[in-house]
Amino acid sequence: MKILTIAFLLLFTGAVQAQDLVSYVNTLQGTNSKHELTRGNTYPTTALPFGMHTWTPQTGKNGDGWKYQYFKKKIRGFQQAHQCSSWSNDYCVFSFMPVTGKLVVNEDERATGFSHQNEIAKPHHYKVKLDNGITTEMSPTERGAHLRFSFPKGGSSYLVLDGYVGTSAVKIWPKERKITGYVSNKRNGKSDWLKSYFEIQFDKPFKSYGTWENRKNTIQPDKSDGEGDGIGAFMQFKDGETVQAKVASSYISQEQALITLNNELGAAKNLEATKAAAAAVWNKHLGRILVEGGSEEDKATFYSCFFRASLFSRKFYEIDKDGNPYYFSPYDHKVHKGYMFTDTGFWDTFRAQFPLNTLLHPTMHGRYMQALLAAQEQCGWLPSWSFPGEEGSMIGNHAISLLTDAWVKGIRTFDPEKALKAYLKEATNKGPWGPANGRHGWKEYYQLGYVPYPEVREGTAKTLEYAYDDFCGYQLAKETGNQFYQDIFSRQMYNYKNVYDPATRFMRGRKANGTWVENFDPVEWGGPYTEGNAWHWVWSVFHDVEGLIDLMGGDKVFAAKLDSVFSVP
Numbered sequence: 001m002k003i004l005t006i007a008f009l010l011l012f013t014g015a016v017q018a019q020d021l022v023s024y025v026n027t028l029q030g031t032n033s034k035h036e037l038t039r040g041n042t043y044p045t046t047a048l049p050f051g052m053h054t055w056t057p058q059t060g061k062n063g064d065g066w067k068y069q070y071f072k073k074k075i076r077g078f079q080q081a082h083q084c085s086s087w088s089n090d091y092c093v094f095s096f097m098p099v100t101g102k103l104v105v106n107e108d109e110r111a112t113g114f115s116h117q118n119e120i121a122k123p124h125h126y127k128v129k130l131d132n133g134i135t136t137e138m139s140p141t142e143r144g145a146h147l148r149f150s151f152p153k154g155g156s157s158y159l160v161l162d163g164y165v166g167t168s169a170v171k172i173w174p175k176e177r178k179i180t181g182y183v184s185n186k187r188n189g190k191s192d193w194l195k196s197y198f199e200i201q202f203d204k205p206f207k208s209y210g211t212w213e214n215r216k217n218t219i220q221p222d223k224s225d226g227e228g229d230g231i232g233a234f235m236q237f238k239d240g241e242t243v244q245a246k247v248a249s250s251y252i253s254q255e256q257a258l259i260t261l262n263n264e265l266g267a268a269k270n271l272e273a274t275k276a277a278a279a280a281v282w283n284k285h286l287g288r289i290l291v292e293g294g295s296e297e298d299k300a301t302f303y304s305c306f307f308r309a310s311l312f313s314r315k316f317y318e319i320d321k322d323g324n325p326y327y328f329s330p331y332d333h334k335v336h337k338g339y340m341f342t343d344t345g346f347w348d349t350f351r352a353q354f355p356l357n358t359l360l361h362p363t364m365h366g367r368y369m370q371a372l373l374a375a376q377e378q379c380g381w382l383p384s385w386s387f388p389g390e391e392g393s394m395i396g397n398h399a400i401s402l403l404t405d406a407w408v409k410g411i412r413t414f415d416p417e418k419a420l421k422a423y424l425k426e427a428t429n430k431g432p433w434g435p436a437n438g439r440h441g442w443k444e445y446y447q448l449g450y451v452p453y454p455e456v457r458e459g460t461a462k463t464l465e466y467a468y469d470d471f472c473g474y475q476l477a478k479e480t481g482n483q484f485y486q487d488i489f490s491r492q493m494y495n496y497k498n499v500y501d502p503a504t505r506f507m508r509g510r511k512a513n514g515t516w517v518e519n520f521d522p523v524e525w526g527g528p529y530t531e532g533n534a535w536h537w538v539w540s541v542f543h544d545v546e547g548l549i550d551l552m553g554g555d556k557v558f559a560a561k562l563d564s565v566f567s568v569p
Contacts, residue, residue: 005292021286022279024296024303027121032070041086042308043068044121048278049285049310050341050364052143052318053249056081057128057136058095062107062214063165065089065187075128076111077162078136078147080196080249084312084343088387089187092196093164094232096147096245098134100155103234106217110160123307124278139275141264142315144248146274153240157207161200161233162214166191169227172209172235177202179233180254193333194388196249199257203244208236244271250318251328252335259321285310288360309353313344313368316388330389331379338374339367345385347394347436347465347530350401351542358409366413369406372399373414376422384436392434395458395530396465397426404472407479416480423473424488427466439466444512450498453509453517453528460499460509460528464540467496471543496541500551505561506534535565 030042047054058079059072065086067079077095097110104110113131120127127137133152138145151157161170166185173179182195210221214230226233237243246268248261268274291302317327317339327340344353357365375390376382382400385393400423407416428446431437439445441456445466453459471493477485501508501516509517509528517527522534529537538561541548549558 005294019287019290020279020283021303022122022124022282024300025123025282025286025307026300026304027123027126027307028070028116028119029301029304030308031068034069034071035066035086039085039087041066041069043081043083044126045081045123045311046126046138046145047123047140047311048142048281050313050315051140051311052315053140053145054081054311054314055079055126055138055140055145055147057126062093062095062162063089063187070116074111074113075130076107078138079164080145080198080247082314082343082388084345084387091186091191091388092183092194092249092251093185094168094183094196094198095162095164096149097160097162098130098136098149098151099158099160100132100134100151102156103158103160103219103236105160105162105212105214105219105232105234107162107214123282125275137271139271139278141248141274141278143250143260143318144246144264146265146268146271147245147247148242148271149245150242151237151240156239157237157241157243159235159237159243159245160212161235163230163232164214165230167227167229168231169225170211170231170233171225172206172211172233174206174209174224177205179235180257181233182254194251194328194330196251197254197257198247198249199254199261201246201261202235204237204241206235207238210234251316252318252326256318256320260318263319282307309356312349312353313341313386316340316342329375329378330386331375334378336374336378338370340371340374341368342383342386342388345387345391345394346383346398346402347385347396350396350398354402355405358406358411362409362411365406366411369403369411369414372403373418373422376418380425381431381433381437382422382426385434390433390437392431392437394434394436395440395462396436397423397439397469398436398465399423400426400469400472400476404476404479407476416476417482420473420477420480420482420485423469424485427470427473427489435462442466445495446492448498448512448514449492449495450510452512455512458526458528458530460507461530461532461537461540463499464496464507464537467493468540468543470495494544494547496544497547497551500538502551504534505538505552505557507537507540508534535568 027044033041043056058077060066077097079095083090118129129135135150137148168183170181179200182197184195211223211226212219246265250256385391403419429438441451451459451462470489474489
C-alpha cells in the first residue's frame with residue numbers, strides 16, 4: 001500500500017500553483033444520506049473558500065434542511081445557501097429554476113428529472129443538463145455567483161425566481177435587464193431582523209415578465225414589483241436562448257449589493273472568466289497542502305475533505321466602495337466597521353477545524369479572534385454556535401479554546417484581558433439562549449466540582465468540556481502574566497477527575513449526592529454524555545493526558561484500555 005504523505009506549504013512556487021488540485025474535489029461526496037441513518041448531510045457546494053454565500057442545486061422542498069440528496073431524481077431549483085448542517089437548516093435563501101414549455105412556478109410541478117451522468121460538481125463550477133434539455137451552470141465569487149441557463153433550441157425560455165419560505169421583495173427593471181430585492185427567511189420561516197438584498201443582472205432582454213407568490217402559486221403577469229410572503233419573479237426570454245446572470249447579495253443594503261456585484265463580477269465577460277478565476281483561487285488555497293504517494297482516489301478523498309474544511313466559519317463582512325471591510329452584525333443588528341465571521345458550532349470545530357486554521361490561515365484567524373470579542377461586545381456573550389447570530393447550541397464555552405490556541409501560536413490580534421474577562425462571565429453565568437450560552441450547571445460545577453446528572457442534562461460531558469475550557473483560560477492567563485485569572489481557572493481545570501470511576505475506569509454520570517448513576521452500561525448512548533457514550537468520553541481530557549494515565553493506573557493499563565477501543569465489539 002502506498003503511503004499518502006502530507007506537506008504543509010507556507011510559501012508557494014509557480015509549480016505548486018500550476019497544479020490543478022481543484023479537479024480532485026468531488027462536491028457530491030457525502031450527499032447520499034438519509035435521516036434514518038444520520039442527521040448530517042452535505043450538499044454540492046459551489047463557493048469560494050469561506051465565502052459569504054454558497055450556491056447549490058436543490059432536490060428538497062423549500063425549507064427542507066436536506067437540500068440535496070444524491071438518490072433523488074429531480075431538481076427543483078438552484079439556490080443561494082448558507083447551511084452548516086441539515087438539522088440547522090438555512091437562512092436568507094432564494095433560488096432560480098429554468099423552465100421550458102409552459103410557465104410553471106409551483107416547486108413540485110417545475111421539478112425536473114436529471115442524471116448524475118450529466119452532472120459536474122466542483123467547487124468552482126457546477127453544471128447539470130436536465131432531462132428537458134436545459135443546462136444550468138454556476139461559478140462562484142465570495143458574495144455572489146455567475147449563472148448560465150442554456151435552453152433547448154425552439155423551446156420557450158422561462159426563469160423563475162423563488163422567494164423561498166419567509167418574506168421577500170422583488171423589483172423588475174426591464175430596460176436595465178435586472179432584478180433587485182431581498183429575502184428574509186430562516187429555518188422557522190420569517191426572520192424579523194435579517195435581510196439579504198440581491199442584485200441580479202442579465203445579459204439578454206426580457207420577452208415578458210411578472211411576479212408570483214409561492215403560497216398559492218398565483219401569477220401576476222406584467223407586474224414589475226411585489227413584497228410579501230414568498231414573493232418571486234419570472235422572466236421569459238426568446239425561445240432557445242442562452243442567458244447569463246450575475247448575482248450578488250448584501251446584508252447591509254441594496255446599494256452594497258450593487259457595489260459587490262461590480263467589484264466581484266463587473267470585469268467578468270462571461271461565466272468562463274468567473275469559472276477560471278474561481279479555479280485559480282481554489283488551486284492556490286488547496287496548494288497550501290500537497291500530498292504525495294497514495295492513489296489518485298486517495299488524493300481525491302483528501303482534497304474533497306480539505307474542501308469541506310474550507311467553508312466554515314464563513315465571512316460575514318463586506319467591502320465598501322472605498323475598499324474597507326464592514327458588516328451588519330447578527331448580534332446587535334447594527335452596521336460596524338471591521339470583520340465578522342459566522343456559521344459554525346465550536347463544539348464541532350474547536351478540536352480540529354480551528355487549530356488547522358491557525359496553521360493555514362493565520363491572517364484570517366487573527367481577524368476571527370477580533371470578531372469573537374466584537375460579538376461579545378455586541379450581544380454580551382462570546383459566540384458558541386453562531387448561525388448567523390448566537391444560538392447557544394451544544395455544550396462548552398470553546399471560544400476561549402480558540403483564543404488561547406491563537407495566542408500560543410503567535411496570533412496576537414486581540415486583547416487577552418478582554419478575552420479572559422469575557423470568558424469568566426461565560427463560566428459563571430447562564431445566558432438566555434442554548435446550553436452553551438454561558439453554562440448549564442455552573443453553580444454545581446463550582447460547588448461540587450462536577451455537573452451532576454440527571455439533575456443537569458449531559459452533566460458528565462459538560463464537566464469534561466468545562467474543565468478543558470478552564471485549562472484554556474488558565475493557560476491564556478499564564479501566557480500573559482495575569483495571576484488573577486490563573487488563580488480562578490486553576491481551581492477547576494482538573495474537575496474531570498471528579499467524574500472518573502476507578503471501579504469501571506470510565507467517566508460516569510454522578511448524582512448531586514455524590515453517588516454514581518445506577519445501571520451503568522459503557523456503550524449506552526446519551527444520558528450523561530453528549531452524542532456519544534462512556535467509551536468516547538473517557539478520553540476527553542485533552543489538557544492532562546498524564547493525569548488521565550495516572551487515574552487509570554499507569555501506562556500499561558492506559559494502553560490496554562486504548563487498545564480495547566479497537567477490539568471491544
